[in-house]
Amino acid sequence: MDNILSSFFSASFLFIVIRVGVPLLYASMSAYVADISGIPNIAVEGIMIFGALFGVYISAISGSAWIGLLGVIVVGIVMGLVMAFFTMKMKASPIMIGIALNLFATDFSVWLLLIWTGTKGTTASLPSKVLPKWDIPVIKDIPFIGEVLSGHYFLTYVCIALAILIAILVYKTPFGLRMKACGLDEHAAESVGIKVNQVRLIAIIMSGILAALGGAYLSMGYMSIFSSNMTASRGWTGIAANAVGGGNFLIVVLTTFVFSIAQGVVNKLALTELPSDLVNIIPYVCVLLAMVMLSIQKMRKQKVK
Amino acid sequence: MKKLFSLLLVAVLALSLVACGGTDTPASNDEGSDVTKVAILLPHIGDQSYLDIVANAKTLLDAKYGSAISVNVVQMGDDEADWEPANLQAANEGYDIIVSGNWQYEGAMLAVAAEYPDIKYVNFDYSSADANSLPNVYAVAYACQEIGYLTGVVAGVKSQTGIIGGVVGQDNASMNQFMAGYIQGAADANPDIKVIITYVGSYSDPATAKEQSEGMIKAGADVIWGCAGGSGNGVFEAVTEARKNGQENIWAIGVDDDQYMTMSAKPELAATILTSGLKKCDVAVADAVSAVIEGTAPMGTQVTLHIAEGAVALAENEYYLANMTADELATVAAFAAKVADGTTVVVDELVTAGAFADLYAKYGLK
Numbered sequence: 001m002d003n004i005l006s007s008f009f010s011a012s013f014l015f016i017v018i019r020v021g022v023p024l025l026y027a028s029m030s031a032y033v034a035d036i037s038g039i040p041n042i043a044v045e046g047i048m049i050f051g052a053l054f055g056v057y058i059s060a061i062s063g064s065a066w067i068g069l070l071g072v073i074v075v076g077i078v079m080g081l082v083m084a085f086f087t088m089k090m091k092a093s094p095i096m097i098g099i100a101l102n103l104f105a106t107d108f109s110v111w112l113l114l115i116w117t118g119t120k121g122t123t124a125s126l127p128s129k130v131l132p133k134w135d136i137p138v139i140k141d142i143p144f145i146g147e148v149l150s151g152h153y154f155l156t157y158v159c160i161a162l163a164i165l166i167a168i169l170v171y172k173t174p175f176g177l178r179m180k181a182c183g184l185d186e187h188a189a190e191s192v193g194i195k196v197n198q199v200r201l202i203a204i205i206m207s208g209i210l211a212a213l214g215g216a217y218l219s220m221g222y223m224s225i226f227s228s229n230m231t232a233s234r235g236w237t238g239i240a241a242n243a244v245g246g247g248n249f250l251i252v253v254l255t256t257f258v259f260s261i262a263q264g265v266v267n268k269l270a271l272t273e274l275p276s277d278l279v280n281i282i283p284y285v286c287v288l289l290a291m292v293m294l295s296i297q298k299m300r301k302q303k304v305k
Numbered sequence: 306m307k308k309l310f311s312l313l314l315v316a317v318l319a320l321s322l323v324a325c326g327g328t329d330t331p332a333s334n335d336e337g338s339d340v341t342k343v344a345i346l347l348p349h350i351g352d353q354s355y356l357d358i359v360a361n362a363k364t365l366l367d368a369k370y371g372s373a374i375s376v377n378v379v380q381m382g383d384d385e386a387d388w389e390p391a392n393l394q395a396a397n398e399g400y401d402i403i404v405s406g407n408w409q410y411e412g413a414m415l416a417v418a419a420e421y422p423d424i425k426y427v428n429f430d431y432s433s434a435d436a437n438s439l440p441n442v443y444a445v446a447y448a449c450q451e452i453g454y455l456t457g458v459v460a461g462v463k464s465q466t467g468i469i470g471g472v473v474g475q476d477n478a479s480m481n482q483f484m485a486g487y488i489q490g491a492a493d494a495n496p497d498i499k500v501i502i503t504y505v506g507s508y509s510d511p512a513t514a515k516e517q518s519e520g521m522i523k524a525g526a527d528v529i530w531g532c533a534g535g536s537g538n539g540v541f542e543a544v545t546e547a548r549k550n551g552q553e554n555i556w557a558i559g560v561d562d563d564q565y566m567t568m569s570a571k572p573e574l575a576a577t578i579l580t581s582g583l584k585k586c587d588v589a590v591a592d593a594v595s596a597v598i599e600g601t602a603p604m605g606t607q608v609t610l611h612i613a614e615g616a617v618a619l620a621e622n623e624y625y626l627a628n629m630t631a632d633e634l635a636t637v638a639a640f641a642a643k644v645a646d647g648t649t650v651v652v653d654e655l656v657t658a659g660a661f662a663d664l665y666a667k668y669g670l671k
Contacts, residue, residue: 012523016516019516020512020516023512114351118351119351119352119353119357120349120351120352120353121351121352121353121354121535122353122535122538124353124538124567124568124570124571124574125567125569125570126570127570127571218512222512222515222542223511223512223515223538223539223542224542224545224571224573224574225538225571225574227509227511227535227538228509228535229509229535230509230510230511230512230535232507232509232510232512232513263513267513267516267517267520268520270503270504270517270520271501271503271517271520271521271524273665273669273671275476276476276503276504276506277476277504277506280504280506
């Protein structure tokens with residue numbers, strides 16, 4: 001038990017936290033950019049499944065992981081456009097569309113799997129490619145930091161870069177201000193000349209790409225095959241992290257980090273003789289606690305008013 | 306308009322009631338033709354595992370009987386509500402023998418079987434003996450603890466570190482039935498063995514299974530049995546990665562189907578799979594259907610198939626034979642023979658609850 005406890009404070013544990021946290025961060029960023037511009041995207045899970053499946057398939061038929069990645073981005077854009085078409089053009093409820101897309105992705109991905117491979121389980125019969133791992137030249141030689149930060153998958157670094165870009169976009173650019181304005185009150189935004197639909201279209205496409213990349217991370221690096229429903233609720237965890245953040249990107253990222261630590265702890269504790277049912281609920285208890293904290297905070301704010 | 310609609314609804318409901326209540330229509334299963342009509346009812350096929358193995362019984366039966374038999378694999382769909390209607394439909398289509406079962410959908414089959422005493426039913430993997438005691442039902446099950454025993458012996462023989470792992474889908478009695486056998490087999494092959502068992506909590510989360518396997522490898526495990534459905538692929542990924550990092554002698558073991566064969570398009574992953582613990586449902590179904598046709602099947606009874614009947618076994622493909630030394634193969638064969646002739650009794654978690662916990666307390670890595 002002491003062994004396990006001390007291993008929580010090691011570089012290799014932080015490495016694992018980053019490894020399990022990246023798909024969650026993609027998901028929470030995807031939910032975040034859509035949410036702040038006024039279209040809650042709960043289709044993250046479904047888009048992740050498509051990203052994971054198409055990345056594998058396109059890399060297999062093209063023979064290149066990079067073309068596969070390009071395909072993933074296109075899939076993300078297409079899913080974003082579908083979402084945008086129904087919510088903005090057809091004025092449907094984003095929640096309904098989200099549910100529809102999730103159900104659609106779960107079953108349609110299995111059908112595609114059957115068409116492409118003849119099975120409903122995995123893409124093991126496709127010669128798909130994976131994106132490389134990267135050792136960062138200078139950082140990898142720094143003792144502790146190198147162990148934590150170097151040697152991750154390519155999409156891990158993309159994820160970190162995108163997180164920084166989103167922070168800059170939302171907080172330091174006029175476009176970010178417009179996104180938030182559209183999310184707060186579309187009529188007010190419209191009255192000052194913001195093209196609400198245009199801003200939201202861009203946001204929802206970004207959201208689609210982020211979710212699709214999160215899926216590709218799972219099937220084109222972390223794993224080398226797609227297996228049906230392999231996202232295993234990671235999209236929903238991301239949505240929960242976004243909800244806890246309540247529009248504050250830093251809190252969204254921190255919450256995602258907490259969820260990742262919880263997942264890392266679970267993976268460590270799974271090796272002990274603690275009851276697995278108890279251990280496996282840790283991340284969900286974290287989500288629940290975060291939600292409770294969120295509502296307490298909200299209630300306090302209301303009381304002050 | 307509203308009235309018309311509700312009238313229509315009532316009419317449809319009434320009609321469907323009539324359709325459901327059609328139990329007194331005689332099944333036209335003896336129309337004088339010599340062809341035996343067999344239906345295999347499954348939720349779906351194409352899972353590269355369990356269900357595909359059952360469906361493979363069609364190939365075996367076709368090969369054995371040729372045109373004297375017509376075997377249909379019927380996909381009932383994954384919606385539980387569709388299973389009983391599918392069974393009813395099959396019963397009304399004049400099949401002589403209907404094969405279905407498994408704890409999930411045996412209920413739908415048995416409900417219909419009770420209404421059609423003239424049709425012979427085969428339950429290919431029963432769970433409840435009481436429910437399966439109908440006079441027109443022949444139910445088989447598999448000694449899963451013996452599958453575990455065989456893979457355990459292989460793991461015990463192959464492990465050099467003396468630590469082995471088991472990545473399991475869920476923490477329940479039927480999964481622990483495999484694991485109790487696994488620990489017993491490993492301990493028979495190597496009394497000093499240490500075992501690490503983890504539960505993924507899902508049969509479709511290979512990423513978590515991979516993390517758990519990596520943890521095991523770090524703790525020194527060098528043979529890991531992935532007994533977790535789709536999650537099991539994560540075990541192969543973790544072992545592949547460990548090998549890339551220079552740990553050459555690490556192995557994975559598959560389950561249900563010969564996973565070395567199903568992974569063949571991914572040579573890297575396949576190369577990690579030493580063998581697989583097989584549940585030969587296809588052989589069992591083909592044997593059971595043959596027995597029904599020949600009239601020798603003990604209808605109304607339930608049997609559990611063991612190593613001796615060839616229903617559970619190891620996947621002894623070329624890769625396995627190439628990577629085991631003659632000594633190792635002989636050891637495994639000797640232990641298997643002892644189980645087959647009854648000298649060794651493998652503990653059955655489903656019969657002796659707590660057997661797994663006792664074994665794990667003794668051999669678990671602390």
